[in-house]
Amino acid sequence: MARHILLVVHLVLRQFFKTSIMKISKFIKLCSFIVFFLTFSSCKKNFLDEKPNSAIILPTTLDEFQMLMENMTVHGFTINLPLLSSDELEYINYDTYLALRQNVAKNTYIWNKDIFGGEINTGDWNNQYTSIFYANNVIAGLSKIPRTPENDKKWKFLFGWAHYCRAFAYFDLVKNFSPPYDLKNAKTLLGVPLRLNPSIDEIMPRSTQEQTYDRIFTDLDIALNNLEPAMSLNKNQPTKITCYALGARIYLSMGEFIKSETYADNCLTLYNKLTDYNAISLTDANPFRTIDTELLYHTTAPGVYTSLTVTTANNNINIPQRLISLYNTNDLRLPIYFARRANGTYVRKRGYQRSGSYTSTGLATDEIYLIKAECAARRDDVATSTKYLNDLLVKRFKTGTFAPINITDPSLLLDKVLEERQKELIWRGLRWDDIRRLNKLGANFTLSRLLNGVTYALLPNDVRFTFPIPDNELMLSGIQQNIR
């Protein structure tokens, strides 16, 4: 009897239990929330979407995209390899060479077939693609921002900047990792992979040389259409002037002298100021100001290789005597560009970048003057060529000592322009590409090194004038290596 009654009671309890358990759990959830949120000030609808950290930025605004473009450790570097392999430096001795920390520095110096020697992520390839990745993120992000009259100016500035940045990076890649531009074979020669969106899931094959250069000029045109014509004091920010300057440099490299001259003219029309070296300290280890008159766009070669540092403490390398001897005694560039060591050898001082110990590889008006002079000489316009050459050189000599150049033979004048180009633009990362393009035109420069009694030579138009693509890129993307 008792057992039966207990059983009934139990069943009733269980029934009650079943229905109430849901109510109770709802009640619990409610209570937890109430208790929890009683001590909060703001609403918690997006409790699980809250940004976890003040240091994290999810870039969505124009200011945030600008901050991505202002990163000069990403956008401010150019490829080191041309500096390491050109004829503008030599190691003090074999021991110094042996003690070099990176195989790349060793191998590139003697133009080995394999320059990486197992090193990965040396930066030369990666840095430019990082810059492109940032630019692609900015371009993709900008497309989501509605344009209004209020934000239009800034939107265009950033849109132009990102395209300029991409053009600059692709040119730096193509002039080092693709053979010298060849109009006839541009459709078949390999350029570099063209990445136009920020996705990291997609692997691009190498485009053709033509596609690469087309892309560069497409981007440069977009930049020109969006950027302002006035010079910026922030030399990492491009303007129409820098676009023209970059275009002049690229067309010169391609051997398109007419177009190069047009770009140079457009550039100089907007801005043609030069620095008078008579106003520059001859003794200061940092002769130039951060914002130098001549500087159009600031980049440097990143300082991964100790041999490339531009401080008087660089005890690894000498500037070849052959180059030093080119400078006239009244040429101010000798004391301003170089520091003389006690033993009579020379080392490069800081250039237009002033701070830091990496050599300046950006764009400056002196380069544009020389481009203009070269292009004019090539179309036998001696008057124009000498005018630009003399306009530049008069600012490079001690006041009153400069005798204007007066060469009437266009071919001799061109030689003079090219010599001045080597003297003026030394350690600006341009020499290697100059040898490439000039050999293509038949200049017949042979590079040679003497190291530990062994002579190494790089004959004109050797395939080793094109650098190999780093091993890990090949392994992970399967793109084609350069013949070397």
Added chain:
Amino acid sequence: MIFTHPGHGHHVHWPKQIVRIMKLCILIMTTLLLQVSAVTKAQITLSEKNAPFEKVIRSIKKQSGYDFFYNGHDMQKAHPVTLNLRNVSIEEALKACFEGQELSYTIDEKTVVIKEKTLSFMNKVAQIFQSIEVKGRVVGDKGSPLPGASIKVKGTDVTTISNSDGEFSLSRVDEKAVLVISFIGYESKELNAAKDLGNIVMDLTTGRLEEIAIVSTGYEFVPKERATGSFTLIDNKTFNRSVSPDIISRLNSVTNGLLYQQEGLGTTLSVRGRSTLFSNAKPLIVIDNFPFDGDISTINPNDIENVTILKDAAAAAIWGTRAGNGVIVFTTKSGKYNQPTSITINSNITVGGKPDLYYEKQLTSSEVIDVEKFLFNQGVYTGTINTNYMVISPVVDILQKQKLGTLTTSQANAAIDVLRGLNIRDQLNQYYYRQSVNQQYNLNISGGSKINKYFLSGGYDRNSSSNVGQSNDRFTFKGNNQFKLMKEKLIISTDFTFNSSSRDIKGSAYNKFLPYEQIADESGSALPVLIRGGLRASFTDDVGGGLLLDWKYRPLDELRNGYASRLEKNLGFRVNLGAEYKVFEPLSVSLNYQYYGASTLGESPRTIESFEARNLINSASYIDQTTGLLVRPIPYGGILGKDNSTFNAKAARGQLNFNKLLADHEITAIAGYEVRQDKTANYETTLYGYNPDRASSSPVDQTAEFPNYFIPGASSVNPNTQGWAVDNSVSYYFNASYAFRTKYVLSGSYRKDESNLFGVKANQKGVPLWSGGLLWNLHKEAFFKLPWVDKLALRATLGYNGNVNKNITAYLTAQSLNTVNLYQQNYSTIINAPNENLRWERVRNVNLGIDFSVFQGRLSGSVELFDKRGFDLIGSNPIAPQVGQVLYTGNVASTKTRGIDVQINSVNVNQKFKWLTTLIFNTAKDEVTNYQDYTGNNESIISANGINPIVGFPINSMFAYRWGGLDQNGNPKGFLNGVSSVDYTSIRQSFNIKDLDFYGSKIPTIYGSVRNTFSYKFVELSFTIGYKYGYYIRKSALNYTSLYAGAFNQPDFERRWQNPGDELKTDVPKMIYPSNNSSDSYYNGASVHIEKGDQIRFQDIQLNFNLNRQLIRSLPLSNLSIYAYATNLGLIWKSSKTFADPDVRYGSPYPFSCSFGLKTIF
């Protein structure tokens, strides 16, 4: 305001509602304390033999004051009464009186009505159901509650089990019923039913020495003997064996499954090895039921009752994504119901030795001078000497003077010889170090009535460190209260913890620049010293022609006068509020809330007398070309750095508890919901031109660069910084166990976590983690017939835990460092490429365990095997650099960790003299099973300070370059692709891992301890021997490149190759100039520097005199303990030939320390 910063008037702005909560708590606690044992009842004392019934009733009436109604006729039917009652309630007195009478009674208010019993049919039925509600509390022999004890009405199926406080209640129990109370490990007990059985004290099964462990998961209390999972309990006695100001160091060598690694000044804890690569690898610390993410050093060990370590999935899965590295649950002390007030005072003092400054190898002064002479002759210093402001050492100065002819050779040599005899370490030892003294005082009061229990504790610690000028103190207060309301259906608990600690550091750190410099002269006056990269003595002598401030650095002056100091004040409080409501019999609802707030206020004043202030002001000064006057862009005055960091955690939890025993079936279950938010914020600001008297300062342009007085470069001031972080999480959990006849236990858990860390997509999924477990109490089986086995239980569990990585999100994110580019623009860096598929890391955890006890408890323990597999671990995969990133960070890696945990307790002698041994043995071996990243070249494998995962090798692998000895010229020989080579650059950059020697793990893979305890009467002596095996250490090695740059704290210089033939005697390469950095790096990473770390350490020793009233009747207190404890006693054996302590390879080992203490209980 309660919390103010003394002396400075900086108020801590606690949120208003918190202040309110605190006030409320204090009020509640105070009120309840006053209420303790305020309830009294009428007490009746009777002693009668065959007395007339009516006489007895009259006597009760008189004593109780109750009114009695009855008619005389009924009285005549009454039998005489025999009674012997002392101080009983009226109910009990009446019950005794009416025993066997034909009369019945009812009590209404203070009136008792007596009637003749009428036994109608209905009455008879009613009599069957005449029942009472029985209540009681099951406790162990030391008074601690036994949750989960079973209470059964004898001869029926009516059963229940006790709750977490050991309490139970049974309704409708026949008055005459007998209750059987049983609990594993204890003798079963039978008692007559009664309304309130009070505390039912259970006795341990014969031979058992320890009480049954009740472990805490932070969500519920589980009797260990009914747990399927792997729990290790550190009881109060073991926890308090060692003396320390913090709670973490007390975990060293007392528990299985936990590796306590003390290297240098850092301590790392790991539970059962590592099962993540780059995510948080720290065990979760739980205090007072909630995760504790604050500063652990603020917790007073005197407030801790015991510690439970949750090791496997079944134990820890309830903590979900935070449990992948194990969980350490600290349970704080609380009072006990029905216990008189007791007061405990504990106080101790610890004295530690001076650190041994000579432990770390370094070149002697004479050797350093010889190196300087060598370099001087090589012309190394010429450039520096020619730059008039750059620092040169006194030796170089003398050599230069000798070269210029201002000193003769003999004068120079004599001057240098004086320096050869000096040793900076002597002076540092004298002026910078002392014996450390730590004092600890603690008082606590606890007790409880029937409906309330409370605990109050206050502690004060004062430590003066072995570094002169450094001290810290801590004040802690804790109070908790629990009370039952609404006929004990509702239990409310409050807990409040407050701590305030401060740290005081006087003087700036002095980094010795030269081994022969002196910081004080013979009379003890401070001397100026040189600074690496600083200014030349002759340059600072001149002080800009007297225009500048004194530019000398005298570290001893700074230390003595506190010119540069650091003060830190830390305030923290935790409030826990809880309510549990018994809805009906097996079900209760509980709500818990915690608020934790902590803030650290730091001040770093550097007065105008400090070198830092003078140096900065001087550096930025310049002379105005037009006026010729000195201009100070950084104003004259001190520098005051101020920083503040705050931490707030709020958590609320709602939980359903279900507890039911039905005949042979027992079900316990919890299900809950939890919301939590952790917030940190910090700022740092610096004031210049600071005048402490007026508390004034002057503004300085924080973005400006001030060109230096000397060339080149520029100075800038510290920018103000600030930042915050917030973690939000929501969790759902369920945990249940089912036991059949206490022989078989089945358990399961489920938890889902969602947080704001990973971004929306990952959140929508959450991460479901589960576990399941089985326990088989084999010794309870009828077929099990081994009389010498008291206990044999088998356990098996499987489940998943998670790991948290706060550094990664699913979005494209950028980070803006507080730096500007060359053109003064803020910029940001992409830190995370978008990854929509990001998930939590998971760890699959398998545990197999045996618990045993044999020979009546003389030998007991557990053996466990575990296998942890880390899945979806966050790591990096290389991607083609053309995408703009070199590495893709995502769920790409896997690991495997396997090991054994053994703990054996043995009672070797069990007479008046007792000898107990506890043996702990652990192994944990891990391996990377999947990782696709490039392991990097050989150099990056060798120089990896962190983790460099390589598939097939331990997570922390020790590799070294294969060593080929020295060649006949004293240069090291290595191997490139298996062939002897001196091309060090290629050796280092090779990807051929076969050229490396693999040794093993850098982390001990076998470790444990042995503790012996001897006791005789009131004296107890115990000591611990710890051991660690199966790991490798790397010695530091001579590096000429860094030696030439001034690092003289290097070994083996005297053993270097000097003459042909030395290569047979030594492995140290010859000194060459210029140094070859590649050669140095190769030599430093070569296998010749690898040693086994294996060691046996004399961990500690403890002596305890424990006096109580049982021993000494006249003792004025209930308990008095006097104890002594010593630690850092050195090594008994080690494999290393180089190090006295293989765990300390830089700096100096922890010095020996000794404590004395007194603990009294009133």
